[in-house]
Amino acid sequence: LFVEKKMKFITLGHEIGAGAACLKCKDKCEGFELHFWRKICRNCKCGVEDHDVQLETEENKKVGKLFEDTKYTGLIAKLKRDGIPSYRGNQVTICIPATTVSTATPVPAASFIPGSGQISAPSAQPAYSPPTAAVHSPASPATGPTAAPGTGSTAAPGAGHTAASGPGHSAVSSAATPTKGPVAATTAPVPAKTDVVKSVTYEWAPPGINQSLALRYIELLPPERRPIAGTAGADYRKKQMAKQLPDHDQDPERCHELSPGEVKQMQQYVRKYKDEALGVGDITLPEEMGQQAGMAGEKGPQGPGAGGKPGAGTTGTPGDKGDAVATMGKVGSPGAGMSPAGPVGNYSCHRCQLPMKKGEPAVYAERAGYDKLWHPACFVCCTCTELLVDMIYFWKKGQLYCGRHYGDSEKPRCAGCDELIFSNEYTQAEGHNWHLKHFCCFDCDCVLAGETYVMENEKPVCKPCYMKHHAVCCAACQNPIEPEAQRVSYGEHHWHAEPQCFQCSCCSKCLMGQRFMAMQGMLLCSVECKKKITAS
Structure with missing residues (x-):
């Protein structure tokens, strides 16, 4: 028994998610078993993305390889163990304290950092990131020494007020009692207040920008497309990652029996789209585009990392929450683009042609140029009209493509194995392209060249399989x-x-x-x- 288990482990070791339950077929599928050249389950014919398979690590490696040897190296990191490039997806968890019914109580003072849109609060308070970029006003200057930010108190001899602001609290002002000598400011003990904290995890958020602007970007997406963990939006992102960026479109090792000549052609194809088409969208504000385009010219950023935020002196990397000021022109600071929303300049969405609103995040694609912006929900593939997963795009002839449909525009795709065809010889049947060896019965994989076949659900099926599994029976004689x-x-x-x-x-x-x-x-x-x- 031990030997049998060991042999099975070796046989299925290369199959990611072997035995995983199908989310579509439920109990009808015996578990995920990868077909040896089709990219589907042998048991139920569904794709790997339709099964309960944890693909995060594999997907990160796939996208990491996509960005390898490009200007977007800031989006990947080398794994310490094997040196494989891995994509840093920028998962973000936000803790939002909910307001509770209670009497107003004095709170420790917090310090406002001008120009950053952030408030430095004592570590005892839960971190808070508002869903929209908020404008904060600095506290009135006090006449006297002020405690360092984060110490939780402001002591100013002779100062008339102590300003305190923080998430979910109002500023508390207390008048100093006149005395004959200097008296240190004190706070009367008050009962501890417990805030109800709501934690929201986003599977992905735009990296390298002010967090409030990133959350506002997500709010502008359709509700069913927001990548919140445990929701339909997170499942949508998972499926689109697998569909839009097939690993067999970039890695010859993921393809089935390529000849040396086909491997060389595929490597040239990959090098071409990395140099000419591949890009990652950036978040910017419409009102900043004209000024930044004039400052940066048509060169774009020169530093490594996510490519192309115009006017950014340095380019941030995913996870660097503190570089919002450098990259976004002090988004969230007083007077930095947070005026009432309204049309700005001559900018309109490149897709829907509606005007861009001032203060609302817009998507910018470096390869498209400084004269084009998109609403967050309009940054989609021109063929399938699906949101471009993690804003990864391919630019060709004035159009945005996802990776899959960019490949379809360059090469024929085999309807059997889902791979791009780099061979000069292939067949066309039923409106699709096929490798010669892959025009097979969808049920039993027998070659159909010169044989009778039937199209069943847009898949070719040989006559014996059709009679056994798909044929209807005569109501009179009961024969198929x-x-x-x-x-x-x-x-x-x-x-x-x-x-x-x-x-x-x-x-x-x-x-x-x-x-x-x-x-x-x-x-x-x-x-x-x-x-x-x-x-x-």
Whole structure:
């Protein structure tokens, strides 16, 4: 028994998620078993993204390889163990304290950092990031020494007020009591207040920008597309990551039996799209585009990392929450683009042509140029109109593509194995392209060249498999109807178009070319025959 388990482990070790349950077929699927050249499960014919498979590590490696040897090296890191490039997806967890009903109580003072849109609060308070970029006003200057930010108190001899601001609290002002000598400011002990904290985890958020702006970007996406952990939006991102960026479009090792010549052609294709088409969208504010474009010219940023935020002196990397000021022109600081929303300049969305609003995040694509912006929900593939996963795009002839459909625009794709075809010889059938060796029965994988086949759900099936699994049965003789045989169908019932099958169930009169009525799967030639059948 131990040997059998060990052999099975070795056999399935290369299959990610072997045995995982299918989320579509439920108990009908015995568990995920990867087909040896199709990118589907052998048991239920569903894709790996339809199974309960944890793909985060593999997907990160796939996208890491996509960005390897490009200007977007700031988005990847080398794994310490094996040196494989890995994508840093920038998962973000936000803790939002909910307001509780209680009396106002003095709170420790906090310090406002001008220009950063952030408040430095004592570590005892839960971190808070508002869903929208908020404008804070600095506290009134005090006449005297001020405690360092984060110490939780502000002591100013002779100062009239102590300003305190923080998430979920109002500023508390207390007048100093006149005395004959300097008296240190003190706070009366108050009962501890417990805030209800709501934690929200985003599977992905735009990296390298002010957190409030990133959350506002997510708010502008359709609700069912927001990548919140445990929701349909997170499942959508997972499926689009697998669909839009197939690993077999960039890695010859993921393809089935490529010849040395095909491997070379694929490597040249990959190098071409990395140099000419691949890009990652950036978040900016419409009102800053004109000024930044003038400052940066058409060169864009020169530093490594996410490519192309115009006017950014340095380019941030994912996870660097503190570089919002450098990259976004002090987003969130007083007067930095947070005026009432409204049309700005001549900028309109490149897709929907509606004007961009001042203070609202917009998506910028470096390869498209400084004159084009998109609403967050409009940054989609021109072919499938799906949101570009993690804002990864391919730019070609003035259009945005996802990785899959950019590949389809460059090379034919095999409908059998889902791989791009780099061979000069391939076949076309039923409106699709096929490797010669992959025009096979979808059920049993037998080669269909020169054989009779039937298209079932847009998949070719050989005649024996069709008769066994897909053929409808004649309501008269109960035998399956062959694909080339003539048939008569009425509702959910079918008959051989022959006198011995398509006849009156009462008097056996042939009904070919005659008027008839159907009753519970029976054919009747007249009202009289109907009365006889009903009476019996």
